[in-house]
Amino acid sequence: MLSVDEVAHGLPLNELKHPGQQHIYMYWNTFKVGVKNLLLHKLRSLLTVLGVILGVGSVISMVAITEGSKKEALERIRQLGATNVIIRSVKPIETGAGEESAATTATQTSRVLEYGLKHKDLDRLKGALPTIKKAVPIALVVQEAQHSHRRISNARILGTIDEFIKVKHLEVLRGRFITDVDNYSTSNVAVLAAGSAQRLFSFEDPIGEDVLLGTDVYRVIGVLKPQGSGNATPGGFGQQNYNEDIYIPLSCAQHRFGELQAIRSAGSRSYEMTQLNEITLSVNDASLVSQTASMARKLLLLSHPRNDDFEIQVPLELLQQAEKEKQIWNLVMGSIAGISLVVGGIGIMNIMLASVTERTREIGIRRALGAKRSDITYQFLVETILLSSIGGILGVILGIGVPFVVSHFSSIETAISIWAVGISFSISVGIGVVFGIYPARRAAMMDPIQALRHE
Secondary structure (H helix, E strand, O other), X not given: OOOHHHHHHOOOHHHOOOHHHHHHHHHHHHHHHHHHHHHOOHHHHHHHOHHHHHHHHHHHHHHHHHHHHHHHHHHHHHHHOOOEEEEEEOOOOOOXXXXXXXXXXXXOEEEEEEOOEOHHHHHHHHHHOOOEEEEEEEEEEEEEEEEOOEEEEEEEEEEEOOOHHHHOOOOEEEEOOOOHHHHHOOOOEEEEXXXXXXXXXXXXXXXXXXXXXXXXXXXXXXXEOOOOOOOOOOOOOOOOOHHHXXXXXXXXXXXXXXXXXXXXXXXXXXXXXXXXXXEEEEEOOHHHHHHHHHHHHHHHHHHOOOOOOEEEEOHHHHHHHHHHHHHHHHHHHHHHHHHHHHHHHHHHHHHHHHHHHHOHHHHHHHHHOOOOHHHHHHHHHHHHHHHHHHHHHHHHHHHHHHHHHHHHHOOOOOOOOHHHHHHHHHHHHHHHHHXXXXXXXXXXXXXXXXXXXXX
16 A cells, blocks of 8 residues: 555555665656646647747857857958058049040040049058058059850959969968969960859869950969858959959059040040059957058048048958947847747746646645655746757757858858857756746645645
């Protein structure tokens, strides 16, 4: 015959002689009873933990998306160079800026707009700034590139020097990059980015082959490795894919294509003259980047007093700004996720209070047969922790799945963080403990006599 304690706990305690075994078996049985109670109302249990699922899932997916964006931003900053100062030519909004000459006839107007960086600006920067170790000029030419029957109608051709590849952190896949000798001898050689090599040569090896750039033939001497997924270009001109660029010696860009570009529009024809489209300064020390940018601006204002035909970009400052924006974004998304978790916890508390009311008579019977208040508290805490843990597990699955879907159907890069998974799951379990204490204590503090009278 079972003792009163055995009936109260539903355990064959007479078969377990050691007290430790009795306690373990009692807790295990209580756990199984909790699982059975939750399975009796599957839909209600699922709806109860929905807030926890969404909260945990949103935390993990948010961190994954922001970490992926951070990696992509860091990669773009790495391409631009954290110790670089980038100075670019900008076309003035007002056509009166710069040196302009015009000839007007009855049917056609021609004019020349000269603006942007000049070679004397490069010389002045190199001579006056002791904080820089390299100064790399870039001249942009937009021409048709062709090999056999394949062509790129508006190819971005960048004239530059040998130090470009080091300053921009590019890597050569095959062949070599432009050298000082190529610039000195104005050699018709070209280096193709990965995308332009694919478009012009498909699966052929371009090394040693000829490409037609404009009206001149250039021999391909190298191919660069693919550079990330980026939209920002090493040359920095617009939001073009930098894997489509073609590089030639700066001297070729100056002598073969010149500095004058014709722009035709209805009823008129205009010309733009820009000697250099970009100058990238490589600074010795990252702590001197902002100071170098400030000094460079002051020097350029000597020859560009209107300050409307050049701009200075500091990648390090862009990174710092991106970090601040990311912190704000994390705070907003973290608040939303926190609210979801709190709402989920309140839902768990609400359903457990309802469960306490439904099981009042059961609680009275267990108390009358000898169950302690701690047993009742443990019973209801087990159920709330089970609810929040199940919600946490489903939330982790959701949080891991969403970034994969986002990466698959868009170009957004994501990165799952193990720490985000661990922290969010731990918080979900903590939610179950915090919001389960009150219902559990309320059930444990019931008067057994009043509970037995409950209908």
